Amino acid sequence: MKRVLILLLLACATSSFAQVKFARLFSDHVVLQRQKPIPVWGWAKPGEKVKVTLAGQAMEAKADPAGKWRVNFKPLEAGGPHSLQASAKSGNAAVNDVLIGEVWLCSGQSNMEWPVSAAKNYEDERKNADFPQIRHFRVDHVVTLQPEQDLAAGEWKVANSENVGGFTAVGFFFAREIYQKLNVPIGILHSSWGGSQIEGWISKEAMLSNDELRSYAQNLPKTWEEADAIMDKKLKKHLFKSATYDPTWEDEKKYISPDVDFTSWQKTADGVGQWDWKGLMGFRGKGYMAKEVGIASDWVAKQTTLSLAENDGLVEVYVNGKPVYEGAVKGSRKIQLPANTWKEGKNILTIKTSSMASAAWFGPGFTGSANEMFVEDGSRKISLAKDWYLMPAFAEKHEYAHLMNNVGTTIYNAMIVPLLPFAIRGSLWYQGESNAGRAYQYRQSFPLMINDWRKLWNDEFSFYWVQLSSYGIDHDSNKGSNWAELREAQNMTLSLPKTGMAVTTDVGDPNNIHPTNKQDVAHRLATNALKNDYGQNIPYASPLYDQMQVDGSKAVISFKNAENGLMIKDRHGYLKGFEVAGDDKVFHYAKAEIQGNKVVVSSPKVSKPAAVRYAWADAPEDANLYSVDGFPASPFRTDSWPGITVNARFE
Structure with a gap:
């Protein structure tokens, strides 16, 4: 009886999985591209015939051996709402409130991902966000070693005061201007990932066609275990200048010594925040933090309080090689240190942290406020917020989070392939900060990606990007600039047909890599589209x-x-x-x-x-x-x- 029940459950699960369904992109409130053939696809039982209808058109398809089916509707003009329906012996599926209009793929790294809620004048923008014909679909962050067939999650959201805060700011402000000029529905298909390098967005096949990237593509890891081993070697090479160096327990005991050599440690400006953004991407395990602390002579004989920000995992603290604290607590720590813990002059404060217990994704280090990092004697305070050194504990058990830059092609596999061949008018791209250190190579990788995507979509769609804004130091040319060299690579890519660029050096923030003025950025992208895609006779481009x-x-x-x-x-x-x-x-x-x-x-x-x-x-x-x-x-x-x-x- 038990065996029969198990078989029945398996049969039900198989039947449910095989019922006719649309790909995740085809969900309520979807916007489909006007004036181009409209591909629609989904899954059913292998070999099953599927009938699909949209706006008076009826198409039929037969599911392939994997159960996938696809139809291509004839081009439609802007309008709606329509209903998209699929029917087969295995069941029926329907998508409601379908609009036909203009669809733009928005991609890149954090400045494209930057939400309306964090943009300039958000409260005013939120109050004026009622645009029911502008819709936004956000693709979740996922990386995979092999191409994915469909998205696991995601939905189209209508622009209003409740939803707009989560929209890509550049994408929404662009869509709003296009909508106000054309008065047709606009779909924002948003697939971006903060901090991502361009190599993650390129297919393996494209890499194999390129002399610069072919060797990398030929040696891609086949499992995440292989990927972790590669990450381990890359991080060791970065720190120790040798990918084969394996520090032992005895080597790492020296990290708490007052005579520790910081030559191989990762220097960081601040002691609070994920190590991922401090040059130690993806490491998950225990790690050491250390800094020099100058103490005045009249502090030595006093009891002091050492304050640390939040890490609810096990934390060990050493001053000049001597243990002064060990424990795991929630919230910030206030550690009482007896007199004579410190010495006059230079002291070495070393902290060994585990990954956070309540947020393992965070990894080692501290979260919270940098203002919580200090030592005080009751009336005076020394800030410990700045100038730390970091070192992973390689000799202990560790692993790597599956993030955007572990392995090239993996963002493409999970966040672009499932979108193919959803019809679009064009793509907006805001990326390059993470590639500035390889700006010359961007001259090849950027046009390679554009041509790759166009080939995959079988459509030479318009492709517009944001030139890197202003961030960092205003050096003269004798010192050089990798950001300037990246901008040059972006300029050179304008040689490709149907491309355009928004220059934004004047609306950046030298002290913030995420300038909040996304409105002007979007406007300069929109002028490219209004001129080149929609035929408006307007000035649209920067002097070159x-x-x-x-x-x-x-x-x-x-x-x-x-x-x-x-x-x-x-x-x-x-x-x-x-x-x-x-x-x-x-x-x-x-x-x-x-x-x-x-x-x-x-x-x-x-x-x-x-x-x-x-x-x-x-x-x-x-x-x-x-x-x-x-x-x-x-x-x-x-x-x-x-x-x-x-x-x-x-x-």
């Missing part, structure tokens, strides 16, 4: 370097997209951000003057210009050249001298 001519001691720079002229946009009234060099390749800040749609650059220190650069820095705060149409000029250089990332490669 075209050519340089030398006239004696002056360099004359010509620009594309400056037909109506150039202008200065700041209160000072003179151009800034230009540098010039002679054959010695030494750059000097230069005088620059606008003459129509050209800029004349010179310096008394350079008698014969060989190269000019503009806004060539991580954060070119002083750059102020615009077109008369109001678009900032893209950073550029006229030379092709080797940059600082020329030898960096993806591993």
